[in-house]
Amino acid sequence: xxxxxxxxxxxxxxxxxxxxxxxxxxxxxxxxxxxxxxxxxxxxxxxxxxxxxxxxxxxxxxxxxxxxxxxxxxxxxxxxxxxxxxxxxxxxxxxxxxxxxxxxxxxxxxxxxxxxxxxxxxxxxxxxxxxxxxxxxxxxxxxxxxxxxxxxxxxxxxxxxxxxxxxxxxxxxxxxxxxxxxxxxxxxxxxxxxxxxxxxxxxxxxxxxxxxxxxxxxxxxxxxxxxxxxxxxxxxxxxxxxxxxxxxxxxxxxxxxxxxxxxxxxxxxxxxxxxxxxxxxxxxxxxxxxxxxxxxxxxxxxxxxxxxxxxxxxxxxxxxxxxxxxxxxxxxxxxxxxxxxxxxxxxxxxxxxxxxxxxxxxxxxxxxxxxxxxxxx
Amino acid sequence: xxxxxxxxxxxxxxxxxxxxxxxxxxxxxxxxxxxxxxxxxxxxxxxxxxxxxxxxxxxxxxxxxxxxxxxxxxxxxxxxxxxxxxxxxxxxxxxxxxxxxxxxxxxxxxxxxxxxxxxxxxxxxxxxxxxxxxxxxxxxxxxxxxxxxxxxxxxxxxxxxxxxxxxxxxxxxxxxxxxxxxxxxxxxxxxxxxxxxxxxxxxxxxxxxxxxxxxxxxxxxxxxxxxxxxxxxxxxxxxxxxxxxxxxxxxxxxxxxxxxxxxxxxxxxxxxxxxxxxxxxxxxxxxxxxxxxxxxxxxxxxxxxxxxxxxxxxxxxxxxxxxxxxxxxxxxxxxxxxx
Numbered sequence: 001x002x003x004x005x006x007x008x009x010x011x012x013x014x015x016x017x018x019x020x021x022x023x024x025x026x027x028x029x030x031x032x033x034x035x036x037x038x039x040x041x042x043x044x045x046x047x048x049x050x051x052x053x054x055x056x057x058x059x060x061x062x063x064x065x066x067x068x069x070x071x072x073x074x075x076x077x078x079x080x081x082x083x084x085x086x087x088x089x090x091x092x093x094x095x096x097x098x099x100x101x102x103x104x105x106x107x108x109x110x111x112x113x114x115x116x117x118x119x120x121x122x123x124x125x126x127x128x129x130x131x132x133x134x135x136x137x138x139x140x141x142x143x144x145x146x147x148x149x150x151x152x153x154x155x156x157x158x159x160x161x162x163x164x165x166x167x168x169x170x171x172x173x174x175x176x177x178x179x180x181x182x183x184x185x186x187x188x189x190x191x192x193x194x195x196x197x198x199x200x201x202x203x204x205x206x207x208x209x210x211x212x213x214x215x216x217x218x219x220x221x222x223x224x225x226x227x228x229x230x231x232x233x234x235x236x237x238x239x240x241x242x243x244x245x246x247x248x249x250x251x252x253x254x255x256x257x258x259x260x261x262x263x264x265x266x267x268x269x270x271x272x273x274x275x276x277x278x279x280x281x282x283x284x285x286x287x288x289x290x291x292x293x294x295x296x297x298x299x300x301x302x303x304x305x306x307x308x309x310x311x312x313x314x315x316x317x318x319x320x321x322x323x324x325x326x327x328x329x330x331x332x333x334x335x336x337x338x339x340x341x342x343x344x345x346x347x348x349x350x351x352x353x354x355x356x357x358x359x360x361x362x363x364x365x366x367x368x369x370x371x372x373x374x375x376x377x
Numbered sequence: 378x379x380x381x382x383x384x385x386x387x388x389x390x391x392x393x394x395x396x397x398x399x400x401x402x403x404x405x406x407x408x409x410x411x412x413x414x415x416x417x418x419x420x421x422x423x424x425x426x427x428x429x430x431x432x433x434x435x436x437x438x439x440x441x442x443x444x445x446x447x448x449x450x451x452x453x454x455x456x457x458x459x460x461x462x463x464x465x466x467x468x469x470x471x472x473x474x475x476x477x478x479x480x481x482x483x484x485x486x487x488x489x490x491x492x493x494x495x496x497x498x499x500x501x502x503x504x505x506x507x508x509x510x511x512x513x514x515x516x517x518x519x520x521x522x523x524x525x526x527x528x529x530x531x532x533x534x535x536x537x538x539x540x541x542x543x544x545x546x547x548x549x550x551x552x553x554x555x556x557x558x559x560x561x562x563x564x565x566x567x568x569x570x571x572x573x574x575x576x577x578x579x580x581x582x583x584x585x586x587x588x589x590x591x592x593x594x595x596x597x598x599x600x601x602x603x604x605x606x607x608x609x610x611x612x613x614x615x616x617x618x619x620x621x622x623x624x625x626x627x628x629x630x631x632x633x634x635x636x637x638x639x640x641x642x643x644x645x646x647x648x649x650x651x652x653x654x655x656x657x658x659x660x661x662x663x664x665x666x667x668x669x670x671x672x673x674x675x676x677x678x679x680x681x682x683x684x685x686x687x688x689x690x691x692x693x694x695x696x697x698x699x700x701x702x703x704x705x706x707x708x709x710x711x712x713x714x715x716x
Binding site: 026120162 | 450453454457458459460461464479480482483484485486487488489490491492493512521522
């Protein structure tokens with residue numbers, strides 16, 4: 001293999017694939033970056049087995065100044081290879097690999113020779129049909145990730161809950177995550193595919209994906225039996241899926257409520273953040289909400305006998321239904337409120353021991369947060 | 378391009394456990410493989426090689442009658458432990474660590490990286506904590522997807538009973554002496570040591586460790602010399618403990634080797650006296666004459682006393698008695714018996 005390339009273009013692609021590479025890997029070859037040169041350009045691949053990122057440097061893009069003299073492939077240890085490329089003196093660089101995988105990197109007056117690994121030992125990424133693809137706006141998908149991934153479980157006892165459940169059917173995408181204390185569900189309509197899918201993507205993969213999607217970028221999603229592939233720009237992002245049956249969450253969301261509160265999300269958020277200052281210092285992290293519809297007020301109180309107490313009254317936009325006292329973990333509600341941004345929300349309660357829902361007043365059914373209260377008596 | 382050499386794992390498995398390899402080939406070609414196996418056998422009995430060999434047969438692109446080709450990319454990567462869907466866990470130090478168990482659980486719950494087949498090989502299944510083993514039970518028992526687990530142990534009694542009951546037990550017989558001899562020869566070990574080594578271990582890796590810097594040879598010579606001095610009934614045997622044997626004892630494992638050697642040299646005497654073994658079967662063929670001499674001279678009862686002494690050393694060592702004192706004491710007592 002032999003090619004020369006503009007260094008800045010190469011570095012940019014190296015940075016992209018480096019995101020997937022970790023120094024802690026189950027198999028040693030994954031500490032490397034796979035570089036393949038073919039007639040269309042260079043393909044760089046990085047992987048930690050859970051996610052794999054592949055990016056293309058096209059030969060017909062003049063900005064890359066890419067010239068391929070000989071096709072081939074090699075795997076180079078990411079750690080020092082990336083550092084070497086970053087520190088090379090000249091604007092251009094040459095890379096050539098000999099038959100015994102000795103790799104020579106030249107730039108200006110500098111020349112490095114490092115040992116490569118055989119690319120045939122590198123994991124094979126699945127080939128995924130174009131038939132099974134759906135296209136989303138990257139911005140919206142990023143939003144879906146941000147809204148659901150907050151509720152994934154960090155506990156290893158039920159691995160299936162460490163992912164976000166995606167259900168695609170009849171032109172509707174439903175994304176749900178729950179750690180069994182709270183739940184977050186977002187749905188959107190899409191067009192372009194009428195096939196049904198049902199799969200679970202690990203939360204960690206989604207976080208990484210979300211960081212990589214740039215603004216106003218389209219995102220193509222392709223689904224295979226064992227992996228999901230996202231394509232944006234010249235980058236291919238593969239993630240393994242979680243195996244098993246996701247619990248049926250559709251029954252968890254209550255249909256009816258007895259008490260309803262409408263208010264601006266940031267107002268409540270600020271108030272709960274204040275109340276949680278004390279609850280965090282206490283042994284039991286609980287905040288109480290007292291709702292009195294007759295005088296249109298709600299009161300947030302924190303009573304931590306070992307630390308102190310806090311009281312705060314709020315006047316929401318509207319309060320309807322029965323009187324209610326309910327206690328909850330403020331962190332769950334904080335996470336939920338964060339995900340709404342600056343919108344008017346409606347909180348619906350049915351009893352002090354039943355989960356309550358938070359949703360935006362506009363377009364309410366497309367985004368629902370569910371929080372389970374804490375029993376305090 | 379990699380050269381077409383015989384796959385070392387397959388070679389190892391074939392050489393060590395030909396019957397089990399054939400058995401599994403049969404099971405695979407009948408599609409009767411269950412989802413969890415417990416391989417039990419001594420270190421060096423080829424458990425890992427067979428587990429890898431069976432795994433290769435599952436992944437191989439051109440398997441033949443339940444056996445892997447050993448040459449295809451899948452087989453090569455499994456042999457090199459570079460396959461992302463074959464997860465191999467070995468004890469990190471003395472036990473399998475909590476991080477490794479966490480990684481295992483995560484791997485068990487994720488889909489395969491490449492195809493839809495996954496394999497798990499857990500070496501040292503007895504070296505997990507009870508909680509760790511219990512938390513893996515669910516995954517081993519009811520794996521999601523196409524998964525085969527191999528748990529390997531050289532100490533079956535220490536494996537959690539709940540694990541044993543959920544896996545299919547495969548007992549690995551000790552290596553046939555001829556096979557082990559071949560392995561020893563392949564590692565350039567002199568034939569005159571074979572009998573002694575085979576009495577003491579079945580594991581080629583242990584043997585390789587022993588032969589680093591000729592440690593084993595030096596120790597064997599020292600023990601032989603000690604025996605010769607005993608034969609002469611001179612108290613020099615006593616001082617030899619300090620001058621010749623102790624300098625070679627640099628760790629706990631070495632102490633056991635010394636004690637085993639002392640037992641084996643006296644076993645030779647016993648064998649010559651009562652079992653009329655051929656000289657080439659002796660553990661210490663280098664000192665055949667002296668062994669014959671003692672065997673001829675010593676009364677039966679006294680020989681038994683000495684052997685008793687040598688066997689007792691092991692329990693004394695476990696009781697943390699100073700190793701040098703222990704050797705010196707048994708040397709003096711042996712001299713007493715020989716008088």
